[in-house]
Amino acid sequence: MSWGINPRVELTSDGIHIRLIDPLEFEDSKGVNWVAPPGMESDGASIPWLAQMFIGSPLVGKYRRAAIMHDHYCVTKTRSSYRVHWAFFEGMLADDVRLTKAIAMWMAVATFGPKFLVKKEKT
Numbered sequence: 103m104s105w106g107i108n109p110r111v112e113l114t115s116d117g118i119h120i121r122l123i124d125p126l127e128f129e130d131s132k133g134v135n136w137v138a139p140p141g142m143e144s145d146g147a148s149i150p151w152l153a154q155m156f157i158g159s160p161l162v163g164k165y166r167r168a169a170i171m172h173d174h175y176c177v178t179k180t181r182s183s184y185r186v187h188w189a190f191f192e193g194m195l196a197d198d199v200r201l202t203k204a205i206a207m208w209m210a211v212a213t214f215g216p217k218f219l220v221k222k223e224k225t
Protein backbone atom coordinates (compact mmCIF):
# COMPACT_ATOMS: atom_id res chain seq x y z
CA MET A 103 0.00 0.00 0.00
CA SER A 104 1.48 3.31 -0.98
CA TRP A 105 0.64 6.86 -1.89
CA GLY A 106 2.06 8.77 -4.83
CA ILE A 107 3.26 12.33 -4.39
CA ASN A 108 1.50 14.55 -1.89
CA PRO A 109 -0.66 16.68 -4.21
CA ARG A 110 -1.05 20.41 -4.06
CA VAL A 111 -4.52 21.64 -3.09
CA GLU A 112 -6.27 24.98 -2.96
CA LEU A 113 -9.06 26.22 -0.75
CA THR A 114 -12.28 26.92 -2.65
CA SER A 115 -14.16 30.19 -2.36
CA ASP A 116 -16.67 28.68 0.11
CA GLY A 117 -13.82 28.19 2.61
CA ILE A 118 -14.94 24.64 3.37
CA HIS A 119 -13.79 22.56 0.42
CA ILE A 120 -10.40 21.97 -1.13
CA ARG A 121 -9.67 21.38 -4.80
CA LEU A 122 -6.90 19.11 -6.05
CA ILE A 123 -4.34 20.84 -8.25
CA ASP A 124 -2.40 17.59 -8.81
CA PRO A 125 -3.77 14.05 -9.03
CA LEU A 126 -3.97 12.03 -5.83
CA GLU A 127 -2.79 8.44 -6.38
CA PHE A 128 -2.89 5.38 -4.16
CA GLU A 129 -2.04 1.72 -4.70
CA ASP A 130 -3.90 -0.65 -2.38
CA SER A 131 -2.72 -3.98 -0.95
CA LYS A 132 -3.99 -5.84 -4.03
CA GLY A 133 -2.06 -3.58 -6.42
CA VAL A 134 -5.19 -1.70 -7.53
CA ASN A 135 -4.57 1.94 -8.45
CA TRP A 136 -6.91 4.60 -7.15
CA VAL A 137 -6.73 8.09 -8.69
CA ALA A 138 -8.56 11.30 -7.82
CA PRO A 139 -8.01 13.76 -10.69
CA PRO A 140 -7.00 17.43 -10.60
CA GLY A 141 -10.05 19.65 -10.11
CA MET A 142 -11.76 17.18 -7.78
CA GLU A 143 -13.23 18.87 -4.70
CA SER A 144 -13.52 17.46 -1.19
CA ASP A 145 -14.67 18.53 2.25
CA GLY A 146 -12.37 15.96 3.86
CA ALA A 147 -13.49 13.38 6.37
CA SER A 148 -17.15 13.45 7.36
CA ILE A 149 -16.65 13.63 11.10
CA PRO A 150 -19.61 14.66 13.28
CA TRP A 151 -18.95 17.84 15.22
CA LEU A 152 -18.86 16.16 18.64
CA ALA A 153 -16.54 13.41 17.42
CA GLN A 154 -14.04 15.99 16.16
CA MET A 155 -12.81 16.40 19.74
CA PHE A 156 -11.55 12.80 19.60
CA ILE A 157 -10.83 12.19 15.91
CA GLY A 158 -9.81 15.60 14.59
CA SER A 159 -11.18 18.06 12.07
CA PRO A 160 -12.16 17.05 8.50
CA LEU A 161 -9.09 18.26 6.63
CA VAL A 162 -6.42 17.99 9.33
CA GLY A 163 -4.83 14.69 10.18
CA LYS A 164 -3.03 11.75 8.70
CA TYR A 165 -6.37 10.49 7.29
CA ARG A 166 -6.74 13.52 4.97
CA ARG A 167 -5.53 11.86 1.74
CA ALA A 168 -7.65 8.77 2.38
CA ALA A 169 -10.71 10.97 2.97
CA ILE A 170 -10.15 12.93 -0.25
CA MET A 171 -9.80 9.71 -2.26
CA HIS A 172 -12.88 8.29 -0.52
CA ASP A 173 -14.89 11.40 -1.45
CA HIS A 174 -13.91 11.06 -5.11
CA TYR A 175 -15.05 7.46 -5.40
CA CYS A 176 -18.24 8.05 -3.40
CA VAL A 177 -19.17 10.67 -6.00
CA THR A 178 -18.11 8.77 -9.13
CA LYS A 179 -19.33 5.36 -7.91
CA THR A 180 -16.95 3.62 -10.32
CA ARG A 181 -16.16 1.01 -7.67
CA SER A 182 -18.43 -0.58 -5.08
CA SER A 183 -18.90 1.14 -1.74
CA TYR A 184 -17.39 -1.91 -0.03
CA ARG A 185 -14.13 -1.49 -2.02
CA VAL A 186 -14.16 2.30 -1.61
CA HIS A 187 -14.59 2.08 2.16
CA TRP A 188 -11.86 -0.59 2.40
CA ALA A 189 -9.45 1.55 0.31
CA PHE A 190 -10.17 4.38 2.78
CA PHE A 191 -9.05 2.06 5.60
CA GLU A 192 -5.92 0.94 3.76
CA GLY A 193 -5.13 4.54 2.79
CA MET A 194 -5.22 5.56 6.43
CA LEU A 195 -2.89 2.71 7.39
CA ALA A 196 -0.50 3.70 4.60
CA ASP A 197 -0.41 7.20 6.12
CA ASP A 198 0.39 5.82 9.59
CA VAL A 199 -3.00 6.47 11.18
CA ARG A 200 -3.15 4.48 14.44
CA LEU A 201 -4.83 1.12 13.86
CA THR A 202 -7.55 1.77 16.46
CA LYS A 203 -8.41 5.13 14.88
CA ALA A 204 -8.39 3.65 11.36
CA ILE A 205 -10.71 0.84 12.46
CA ALA A 206 -13.09 3.29 14.15
CA MET A 207 -13.21 5.56 11.10
CA TRP A 208 -13.61 2.62 8.70
CA MET A 209 -16.44 1.18 10.82
CA ALA A 210 -18.18 4.56 10.79
CA VAL A 211 -18.09 4.89 6.98
CA ALA A 212 -18.92 1.21 6.45
CA THR A 213 -21.95 1.55 8.75
CA PHE A 214 -23.20 5.07 8.08
CA GLY A 215 -21.56 5.98 4.76
CA PRO A 216 -23.11 5.63 1.32
CA LYS A 217 -23.87 2.19 -0.10
CA PHE A 218 -23.62 1.63 -3.85
CA LEU A 219 -22.76 -1.05 -6.39
CA VAL A 220 -21.41 -0.84 -9.90
CA LYS A 221 -22.22 -3.26 -12.72
CA LYS A 222 -18.60 -3.67 -13.79
CA GLU A 223 -15.83 -2.50 -11.53
CA LYS A 224 -12.73 -0.84 -12.88
CA THR A 225 -9.47 -2.01 -11.36
